[in-house]
Amino acid sequence: MKKAQKPRSRAPSKRTTLEDVATAAGVSVMTVSNVINGKHTGAVGSATLRRVEREIRRLKYRPHEIARTLRLARSSTIGMIIVHESRLFMASPFVALMVTGLTNSLTERGYSLIVQGVQPRDFVNAAVLRRVSNDGIVAHISGSDRERTGFQKLLKTTSTPIVIVQDHQLIKLPDCCVINQEDEVGGRLLAELVIKGGARKLIYFKPRPDWPGVVGRERGIRAVVAAHGAVSLALVTTDDEGFAASQRSLRQYFDRHGMPDAILSSNDHLAIAAMKLVQSMGLRVPEDIAITGFNDFEYRKYADPQITTVRSNAYEMGFQAGMQMVNRLTEGRFANTDIVLPVSLVPGGSTR
Amino acid sequence: MKKAQKPRSRAPSKRTTLEDVATAAGVSVMTVSNVINGKHTGAVGSATLRRVEREIRRLKYRPHEIARTLRLARSSTIGMIIVHESRLFMASPFVALMVTGLTNSLTERGYSLIVQGVQPRDFVNAAVLRRVSNDGIVAHISGSDRERTGFQKLLKTTSTPIVIVQDHQLIKLPDCCVINQEDEVGGRLLAELVIKGGARKLIYFKPRPDWPGVVGRERGIRAVVAAHGAVSLALVTTDDEGFAASQRSLRQYFDRHGMPDAILSSNDHLAIAAMKLVQSMGLRVPEDIAITGFNDFEYRKYADPQITTVRSNAYEMGFQAGMQMVNRLTEGRFANTDIVLPVSLVPGGSTR
DNA sequence: CTGAAAGCGCTTACAG
DNA sequence: CTGAAAGCGCTTACAG
Numbered sequence: 001m002k003k004a005q006k007p008r009s010r011a012p013s014k015r016t017t018l019e020d021v022a023t024a025a026g027v028s029v030m031t032v033s034n035v036i037n038g039k040h041t042g043a044v045g046s047a048t049l050r051r052v053e054r055e056i057r058r059l060k061y062r063p064h065e066i067a068r069t070l071r072l073a074r075s076s077t078i079g080m081i082i083v084h085e086s087r088l089f090m091a092s093p094f095v096a097l098m099v100t101g102l103t104n105s106l107t108e109r110g111y112s113l114i115v116q117g118v119q120p121r122d123f124v125n126a127a128v129l130r131r132v133s134n135d136g137i138v139a140h141i142s143g144s145d146r147e148r149t150g151f152q153k154l155l156k157t158t159s160t161p162i163v164i165v166q167d168h169q170l171i172k173l174p175d176c177c178v179i180n181q182e183d184e185v186g187g188r189l190l191a192e193l194v195i196k197g198g199a200r201k202l203i204y205f206k207p208r209p210d211w212p213g214v215v216g217r218e219r220g221i222r223a224v225v226a227a228h229g230a231v232s233l234a235l236v237t238t239d240d241e242g243f244a245a246s247q248r249s250l251r252q253y254f255d256r257h258g259m260p261d262a263i264l265s266s267n268d269h270l271a272i273a274a275m276k277l278v279q280s281m282g283l284r285v286p287e288d289i290a291i292t293g294f295n296d297f298e299y300r301k302y303a304d305p306q307i308t309t310v311r312s313n314a315y316e317m318g319f320q321a322g323m324q325m326v327n328r329l330t331e332g333r334f335a336n337t338d339i340v341l342p343v344s345l346v347p348g349g350s351t352r
Numbered sequence: 353m354k355k356a357q358k359p360r361s362r363a364p365s366k367r368t369t370l371e372d373v374a375t376a377a378g379v380s381v382m383t384v385s386n387v388i389n390g391k392h393t394g395a396v397g398s399a400t401l402r403r404v405e406r407e408i409r410r411l412k413y414r415p416h417e418i419a420r421t422l423r424l425a426r427s428s429t430i431g432m433i434i435v436h437e438s439r440l441f442m443a444s445p446f447v448a449l450m451v452t453g454l455t456n457s458l459t460e461r462g463y464s465l466i467v468q469g470v471q472p473r474d475f476v477n478a479a480v481l482r483r484v485s486n487d488g489i490v491a492h493i494s495g496s497d498r499e500r501t502g503f504q505k506l507l508k509t510t511s512t513p514i515v516i517v518q519d520h521q522l523i524k525l526p527d528c529c530v531i532n533q534e535d536e537v538g539g540r541l542l543a544e545l546v547i548k549g550g551a552r553k554l555i556y557f558k559p560r561p562d563w564p565g566v567v568g569r570e571r572g573i574r575a576v577v578a579a580h581g582a583v584s585l586a587l588v589t590t591d592d593e594g595f596a597a598s599q600r601s602l603r604q605y606f607d608r609h610g611m612p613d614a615i616l617s618s619n620d621h622l623a624i625a626a627m628k629l630v631q632s633m634g635l636r637v638p639e640d641i642a643i644t645g646f647n648d649f650e651y652r653k654y655a656d657p658q659i660t661t662v663r664s665n666a667y668e669m670g671f672q673a674g675m676q677m678v679n680r681l682t683e684g685r686f687a688n689t690d691i692v693l694p695v696s697l698v699p700g701g702s703t704r
Numbered sequence: 705c706t707g708a709a710a711g712c713g714c715t716t717a718c719a720g
Numbered sequence: 721c722t723g724a725a726a727g728c729g730c731t732t733a734c735a736g
Contacts, residue, residue: 029715132367302651386706397706416730
């Protein structure tokens with residue numbers, strides 16, 4: 001056998017190769033390759049075709065994706081990199097749903113997804129950047145403007161197509177598409193709602209470090225507040241988005257500055273923590289104080305009253321990211337380099 | 353230049369290769385390869401080393417992972433396949449946290465993770481199975497015994513190491529490790545607790561289709577119930593785990609069979625839906641009826657009273673899966689083929 | 705300490 | 721309709 005004659009091969013691979021099938025079917029490897037890739041129309045005779053197909057089944061042949069990738073110079077694999085302070089980067093439903101949408105859209109179109117979460121300080125060493133193995137990169141980056149700019153510079157060095165979700169281009173990226181949602185519109189809708197409900201002293205409650213989505217929501221709120229003379233806005237931040245920790249941050253603010261009329265939170269879980277806190281202090285929601293969130297994930301239904309919020313379509317954002325990337329890869333360029341997904345107000349019982 | 357002479361190459365790749373670096377540094381590709389892979393001790397002179405390192409930086413060389421993979425016959429990539437009825441396979445915090453733990457443990461050890469969610473009918477076509485590209489597969493499979501057996505047979509055909517999470521071997525898999533948690537113990541603890549609290553008419557409330565974890569919890573409950581003469585157990589299932597749908601299923605049962613003393617739910621979100629329902633019917637929790645959940649994820653804190661539950665460590669389960677897989681790959685065999693993670697009771701206000 | 709060459713498993717331009 | 725051969729970018733056994 002040929003195998004035995006190769007002096008430099010490792011332990012004989014038990015995997016079936018194209019050559020094994022070709023030998024068994026009595027044809028060349030090229031013919032088998034054509035059959036595998038559906039290029040047999042007019043190129044492979046029907047008797048040959050049947051023979052090859054039989055041997056493929058009999059030998060349980062599976063194409064070696066890696067060899068194909070090397071030859072074609074495309075891996076049909078996309079890398080997703082998620083920069084997150086915490087190691088639990090998919091504990092956030094937003095991220096989990098986005099990744100789900102991304103995998104699904106890629107899978108539908110024959111692509112695979114490699115996911116990696118990195119903490120800011122490990123970004124430089126991310127496998128996605130260090131070694132070339134993906135056809136493109138989808139990035140979800142948080143951190144300060146300076147940090148994110150640095151990350152985008154590193155992404156640029158890969159010279160692969162890039163889709164950035166929930167952020168904008170901070171440097172000129174030649175082959176890049178950004179996908180965002182109307183965070184500013186959402187902030188605006190919520191601010192208008194609570195002001196119409198009579199609130200004058202507003203708080204925007206958000207986590208630190210900042211994150212483009214959180215900042216966008218804040219921008220919308222500020223715009224509305226600026227348009228109303230008698231309305232004030234204060235900022236309360238929390239380093240830890242956990243239930244107890246965020247309540248502590250808020251409590252500290254109350255002790256020093258008194259109670260607001262409304263707490264606009266940058267997401268639903270902060271809103272629920274806020275609501276439970278003020279309720280435990282004997283205040284009524286929404287009569288004494290209005291509360292709003294952002295995102296509208298399933299767990300919003302667990303607290304009473306249900307938080308007024310804005311619906312984010314995180315799954316759709318991931319799905320779009322995958323579609324845009326695949327289109328870029330097949331067409332040669334991004335058809336659209338700046339996509340903004342709509343949001344919608346979801347009124348609940350936590351506002352009047 | 354050599355590039356220009358290759359008649360059959362595609363458009364000249366702009367990517368820097370080992371050969372480019374070698375030419376620039378005036379050494380052979382082998383020397384560069386040795387430097388890249390840290391095999392220069394005693395094999396590459398220090399002057400040569402410096403020269404090569406300078407050219408690597410200057411040319412921004414990044415190793416081509418795919419070529420390396422083909423040569424070494426290992427991709428350092430693990431595929432994770434998640435079988436789920438819904439396309440939103442990571443909407444479940446259990447799955448999201450497990451995947452997070454898995455990526456993190458793989459990343460730490462230089463491996464990458466490809467994630468794919470498939471609906472049962474698409475399992476056969478999963479990329480992970482059809483093409484060879486991973487060093488191993490981690491599988492999270494749900495469905496009936498018959499379905500899961502079929503899936504395990506397909507996994508077997510890949511002849512790669514397999515880690516199964518939250519299930520057992522249904523067929524003989526020669527190169528496989530299973531990782532579970534003490535679901536049965538958890539069910540037992542909860543059943544004992546509510547019975548001690550005075551409950552006699554119990555319900556186990558679970559989703560359909562069945563899922564090994566859900567079944568394990570039920571087994572624990574049944575064991576305890578069987579040991580108490582006066583205690584009865586009924587089953588209520590829901591096809592849809594959504595808030596409203598699960599309440600409808602439960603409501604239907606109540607209308608036909610009356611109210612139980614305790615509702616043991618197979619997870620926290622079903623428990624919260626159950627609690628909200630009985631509260632809306634004017635009953636008090638835990639005075640009139642006891643409620644328990646399972647998992648103890650963050651959102652458990654959002655409902656009042658807080659659900660009594662059992663803590664699952666989904667992140668750890670994923671992390672272990674990654675560690676076991678990497679050990680298998682480096683050592684040649686699984687050190688441990690049956691791992692069970694501990695659970696613990698987390699008492700809340702929903703039981704006496 | 706350094707290099708020339710084989711080969712991993714594919715695909716494709718070319719020749720028959 | 722079919723085949724022989726080059727080459728994708730690496731690593732490594734072997735020879736100097």
